[in-house]
Amino acid sequence: MIAPKPKLLGPDSTIGILGGGQLGRMLALAAARLGFKCHIYCPDPESPAFDICRRFSEHDYTDWHALDRFANEVDVVTYEFENVPAETAAFLSARKPVLPDPQVLATTQDRLSEKSFVTGLGIATAPFAAVHSLVELEAAAAAVGRPAVLKTRRFGYDGKGQVSIRDGSDLAAAWRDTGEQPCILEAFVPFEREISVIAARGLDGKVETFEVTENEHHDHILKISQVPARITPAVATEARRIAETIATAFSYVGVLAVELFVVPDGAGHAVLVNEIAPRVHNSGHWTIDGCSVSQFEQHIRAIAGLPLGRPARRGRRVEMVNLIGAEAEDYRDWLRVPGAAVHLYGKSAIRPGRKMGHVTRVEE
Ligand SMILES: Nc1ncnc2c1ncn2[C@@H]1O[C@H](COP(=O)(O)OP(=O)(O)O)[C@@H](O)[C@H]1O
Ligand SMILES: [Mg+2]
Structure with a gap:
């Protein structure tokens, strides 16, 4: 299926927002000021954005019937969080323009592909290495040096999924603390x-x-x-x-x-x-x-x-x-x-x- 092309929205259009947190709420407030209506889609019944929008859908991100109805009711789809499942974004983008393009999600949902993308543009990051096992963590710690930060590749926010690795740190314990998930090890940056x-x-x-x-x-x-x-x-x-x-x-x-x-x-x-x-x-x-x-x-x-x-x-x-x-x-x-x-x-x-x-x- 060919993805529908983004276009100029008229004043009465409806913007669909995936995610109902405070970012969705503040997006909807800004949209209202420009004369747009918002339809918020979020599985959480307590979503702060539900309070101030024209419509909301309280369904899972893999409820294809609900997503289909949502797509029919909006003119464009955007999101306020980066962990929108890839299949959800693909499903919606076959029906309505999804902006920013879901390929951005694929890159930024994973710290390894994100950092590789950035360094591929010739932009510096902290030295990093992929870690999929304790053996790889030992090799990564030797390559990247200590202190370092071990981070899960996916779903981290507000420091969640991160373990500091210092000189005396037990790498086996650190690996266990991440839940033995795919990770990256980053050199600790002594930032100003x-x-x-x-x-x-x-x-x-x-x-x-x-x-x-x-x-x-x-x-x-x-x-x-x-x-x-x-x-x-x-x-x-x-x-x-x-x-x-x-x-x-x-x-x-x-x-x-x-x-x-x-x-x-x-x-x-x-x-x-x-x-x-x-x-x-x-x-x-x-x-x-x-x-x-x-x-x-x-x-x-x-x-x-x-x-x-x-x-x-x-x-x-x-x-x-x-x-x-x-x-x-x-x-x-x-x-x-x-x-x-x-x-x-x-x-x-x-x-x-x-x-x-x-x-x-x-x-x-
Ligand atoms: N490599 C690093 N060196 C020094 N501090 C770090 C490093 N990585 C993360 N931090 C600290 O932890 C904070 C949160 O880490 P970040 O990678 O931004 O994850 P998230 O914001 O997704 O939780 C950063 O803003 C910074 O203060
Ligand atoms: Mg951060």
Whole structure:
């Protein structure tokens, strides 16, 4: 079957979104502002995005009847998470345009193919090696060196599926801790800073990158993002060039995020890609209140065939803080802070490590 071609969407069109988390919710809010309707597809009955859309389907990603109905009711399909099963994306793309193209999912769902793709573009990453057994882990540790990080190739997020390998670490125990799944071993990067670039590429191939964001993780979970990042103009230019190169290489349509490490290198710095997210990203949440166009609106514009916005930061500095777990209970205090924009995702159950909301402050 020939995949239907993406086209310019009229004002009353319906955007189908796979995944009903906070990213889907914020995408739907941005879509509504541009006059679009959203249909959210997610198996989780507690999906935060269900609260604010025209329609939702609460079905599994392999419920082909439900997916067929969904495809019939939408004009384009996009996703807010990268673990959409390949067969689901293939099924939908035979019926409606799926943007970004599902081949991007295949590459980015697997840390090994992702890193191989990036290095194939001549872009640096931490040294890495594939690991499928304890014997391979021993060889990889010798090749990559210690300290290192052992990561499952698939389904990792917020530091899940990662084990640190230090000088005295027992490799057999580390291999067991990953569940003996296909992994990669990466050299530990002694970074000065972590940064990210959110890039958007339109149907016409034009790319717009947002200003480089500096990110601070606590317990492997993003805690604070700030712009401007405290980096040199050379690092900023290089990071944005890398994101644009990746978006172009994928013939991407929509928003993607590239996470990078900044490492001291002689008199200057080297920039290494850590990972790619084929979707809107937590480190871009500051753009809702702190930029002339948000990452969410930019994604909707791209997949609808509309012109991209030219991102311009508001204020001298913007900071976004995630409300994680019980921190969300403090939201009333945040509401008293002058200039603080409080975003709550409507999740009923507070769990440790769960992203419950965020607060953005734009400093004039
Ligand atoms: N090779 C590495 N060297 C140093 N720190 C790392 C490395 N890999 C991951 N980290 C730290 O762990 C965080 C989460 O890892 P990441 O690979 O981005 O996985 P995910 O975000 O999918 O959980 C990174 O943002 C970084 O702080
Ligand atoms: Mg990450």
